[in-house]
Amino acid sequence: MPEQYKSLQGFRDILPDEQPYWRFIEKIASEVAQLYGYRRIDTPILEETAVFHKSSGEGTDIVEHEMYNFDDRADKEGKRQNIALRPEGTAGVVRAYLEHGMFQLAQPVKLYYLGTEMFRREKPQAKRYRQHHQFGCEALGEGDPAIDAEMIGLLYQVYSRLGLQHIRVNINSIGDRNCRPQYIELLKNYYRPLLADCCDDCKIRFTKNPLRLLDCKEPQDQPKIAAAPRITDHLCEPCQEHFEAVQRFLTFYQVPYAIDKLIVRGLDYYTRTVFEFTSEVDNVALNGGGRYDGLAEILGGPTTPGIGFGAGMERIILEMKRQGIVPPGETATRVFVVYFGKTPEFKNAAVQITANLRQAGIKAEMSYGDRSRKAQMKQSNASGAAYAVILGDDELANGTVSLKNLQADGMEIENKQIQLPQSELIAYLTGEGK
Structure with a gap:
């Protein structure tokens, strides 16, 4: 392997x-x-x-x-x-x-x-x-x-x-x-008699970076820090x-x-x-x-x-x-395109519709891999899309699409799915054709 x-x-x-x-x-x-x-x-x-x-x-x-x-x-x-x-x-x-x-x-x-x-x-x-x-x-x-x-x-x-x-x-x-130089000398004078009891890092800081003595996190050095002179007083x-x-x-x-x-x-x-x-x-x-x-x-x-x-x-x-802060999510998919046919004409039409939607600024996805009708509808429902654009035999023959509202819980059945010409789909979705 x-x-x-x-x-x-x-x-x-x-x-x-x-x-x-x-x-x-x-x-x-x-x-x-x-x-x-x-x-x-x-x-x-x-x-x-x-x-x-x-x-x-x-x-x-x-x-x-x-x-x-x-x-x-x-x-x-x-x-x-x-x-x-x-x-x-x-x-x-x-x-x-x-x-x-x-x-x-x-x-x-x-x-x-x-x-x-x-x-x-x-x-x-x-x-x-x-x-x-x-x-x-x-x-x-x-x-x-x-x-x-x-x-x-x-x-x-x-x-x-x-x-x-x-x-x-x-x-x-x-x-x-x-x-600051005068304060550093004051700080070193304070630490000098305490240095033997300081951690190893502080012994190095004393020479290289005296101010960092006040940064030490070791428990043994906290009482020394608490009693050290403060720069704001100088x-x-x-x-x-x-x-x-x-x-x-x-x-x-x-x-x-x-x-x-x-x-x-x-x-x-x-x-x-x-x-x-x-x-x-x-x-x-x-x-x-x-x-x-x-x-x-x-x-x-x-x-x-x-x-x-x-x-x-x-x-x-x-x-x-x-703190439980959730940022705004990505733009949800608006349309999911499915097609119920295995011939190249169905795939061509599905790709063309998806491309047109995207070029119009409408976030669209489509089913890939020639899945079954049931698998495609399951995928469209799981996508979170607002609509499914459905291409079946009748739609392909007539140059139309069926537009199913996937979020229409409680809506009358006849209003959940409508049929319209492919040429009017974008206008409908953008509100220009309503």
Whole structure:
């Protein structure tokens, strides 16, 4: 028996029954993003690995363990280029912004991407995939706190229009290059005498990413985190004013937010506002975002403020299912064509009628494989179609069809099925011939 192939571990097929969730999210997300003035961008799946090394930071899990990267073929000069499947969306968008001179346009440049595939070689876990999809927004070229509030408000409106409830919005400020270095030293001084009792990951974070000490999930480190100094108590005046303005503007968008002083980002280019959306039902993180005013410089561009988020579409769908939200279904079949004859004339007429219906914008199906009369009628009833178009000997001879109303429960028998010329079928179904 030949080998049966399966999808790779950590990858999955998105089957037809689940497609309505994806189309619904894409519709709502694109409508809201455009409502807020964001324009769509699609970047390549492959980028130079260096783009992600610089944007994600040396020593991070993404760079060290999670990226799919490889050497491409040698070019004409014999040089090989190391390239990677994108693990996240922001770096590619910022690279495109710089490469195509979008910094010369009116600022801010507001962009969104949707259904974009991301790849991470993560340890396979339930509901975590090595290929996942994101909806994301990036606003580049403006540091105004109104942009921060706008972006959070945009995402909250997307979730609201999807029907999601019990969504918790947490925000924080992590300062900037002026005040964060002093806070990091304060944090390290606090942790230094406690380090021997910290988990192994925290001992590494202490040197590489001190802010991530506050991210630790190990039970043994929770009391240390609870007593640690908070960055919001050590913001410089401009950062404090920026954070207060973000909170003020969020009230205009009617976003019910809370301040979570433990939301941090470990990389130096992140500044000021950071935020996360989680489900209050089971505390599942739906997305994260933040301001990254130093990223464009790291990628070789001019100083460029920026803020963005990435929301995993698989997680959104999972939350919709948890909350019992059913997206609008696909358009139902309107007409099912059946034919009661084995000669080529019957098949030709059935295909012609089906093609005419579809070309007129009427969703139609037909029976294939020359099934029996009984099997075809059973198939038409099971299809959910509103009507069956029936071709028998009399209909074929007279150029007519019998149109049976498959949803006509309780209707008088003579009204359930009518006969009309084939030439008048489309007009009848579209209401033009009634």
